[in-house]
Amino acid sequence: MQPTWTAVDNYLKQHLVKPDVFLQQTLAFNIDHGLPPHDVSPLQGQFLGLMAQISGAKQILEIGTLGGFSTQFMARALPEDGKLISLEKNAASADIARQNIKRSHLEDKVTIIVGDAADTLPTMEAWVPFDLIFIDADKQNSLLYLDWAVKLSRLGSLIIMDNIVRGGTIIDEQRDPHAEGIRQALNAIKNNDHLSATAFQTVGEKGWDGFALLRVTKVPTQLRS
Ligand code: DHB
């Protein structure tokens, strides 16, 4: 089904996503520099931008920058005084992303912080609370990132997690560590009374995958100083 999914995505993209030289340059630059094609699709990027706009987000946190493709959709959705912090473990990826962000004239709105998110998430005090948090980093640590996303939230914050279906492997008996990481996060959501959640499966140019969409309904006081 992949060719059909891709063809339909192309059709939808042509109708719904305005051609954009900066985004095209970003994708080309990322390929040239050998980044894996793990960006969101343009249609998914528009979804992220719409979520940011609809929710009125002014402070956005992204966990996992890669080449800064999704970053740009969300950064553009910010108001004049909005800010996006993006955390990236890999210094080379962060460098590529910074060049993309600069070329796209978004450097005033975006700050990319290099380091293991396990180390950089505890240093986000100056920016809290975030209105929208997009989790799109290594899947093994999904639970850790979800816990931090809740800690750095306010009542009503949105949390979006990418890659929660992974071609259906989340229900496989064979335990792939990436799928296992996603499952741990989903289990935590199941046991958390302070999140209202849904997920949708997606097919398209990125294959079969999905997003979880969470709203923080109550921030435990002990988690936010
Ligand atoms: C992978 C990671 C992603 O964030 C994504 O959107 C697709 C694939 C991966 O690591 O395989």
Ligand code: MG
């Ligand atoms: Mg992803």
